[in-house]
Amino acid sequence: MRKSKLSVSMMCADLINLERDIRILEANKVDYLHIDIMDASFVPNLTFGPDFINAIRKVTSIPLDIHLLMEHPRVIIRSMDIRENDIVTIHSECKESIMENVAFIKQRGAKFGLALNPDTSIEEVRKYLPYVDVILLMLIVPGFAGSTMIHGMMEKVGETKQYLHEHKFDNIEICVDGSVNCERAKYMRELGASIFVGGTAGIFRKGMKLEKAISAFKEYIE
Template sequence: MKLQISASIMCADPLNMARDLDILEKYDVEYLHCDVMDGMFVPNLMLSTEVCNAVSRKYKTPMDIHLMVEKPERVIPWFDMKEGDMVSIHYESTPHVQRALSMIRDRGASPILAINPATPLECVREVLPDIKMLMLMTVNPGFAAQKLIPECLNKIRRARTMLDELGYSHIPVEVDGNCSLANIPKMAAMGAEVFVVGSSSVFDKKLGIENGVKAVRDVFAQCEKA
């Protein structure tokens, strides 16, 4: 699997979001990452159902909807989902993980399980048959522009090894948190394949979105040659 961009739209200019998303689609990012936060599971509020559904209707780029909410099975029916979209729930957010993953699958999207930095990898074993991707948070969720938790690099490697050894080599690892131009090579070397990119790369104001996407692609090319 080639390395892929999931561009975090919470880092777009809130007063010019359509302009920013037009650029992302023009430059063929693989996913538009939509963070949904309820102020309970994480200490922030972000991106309403209306925003996510409007983006989904306007753009052909698949959605990567990240539900950082308590009891996600309550809100899954509120979202428009189409084939090619991905929707992630957190292991820590509900006692009914498989039920929530099944609801996503029944609506035509690919279910993803996300886990926080301090959550042990062992917890994902029971639901590996139910997911299309494993998302590892490399910062504590809730806010952009945080620094990578160093131990998470080793966790990426351990996750990739675990998936391969258990017969799930087809499940890619997605990483979310400080996927900067400097950190992407380290993460890729550990086995990450999908990168949620935001303020430290694609949305770096010094670069601009066009140059940010190109810079990430250049880093990907270097990683794939290594």
């Protein structure tokens, strides 16, 4: 079984005190900072951009897990400071050449992630699997933090894991994103997920200190 990894969602952090939160995340040894970049077209929201990525680089060495929820990610990808050990994920449903973006991401030494919306099956992206390092499964309708998990989506983790095994792609990691609390993370860990995006449901929990939330989450996935 793979080592579990925690990727903490920056759109759920206290943006007014972001560097403070990052220092806490560093001290508690999270694996990635998950950064959602949205275009208000692919999803109905706008979040961060390349300048935010570059600013984050100045205050931490934690690898970045960059998730581009965009119809046309190419320009943004080429504007970012992408580094070795990062994950850069684009959506299978985007309107650009997947392979062109794969090539650029891999040239930078980063891992290539391919995200699937809730109604997209792993079979639909089979031809890209030889180039994929991470499959990101969206468990909610993407766009906003705090959305409710779609019923039955956790089972998609097991189905995806089985599909990858049957087609000899056991090297691909499964990442889960959207309403991932401790109990759900533990269940999806058993189903085959190894990277967990922690947001309002799992890490930035009301009434709980960030340090305690991280510790509790890690206990469930380790």
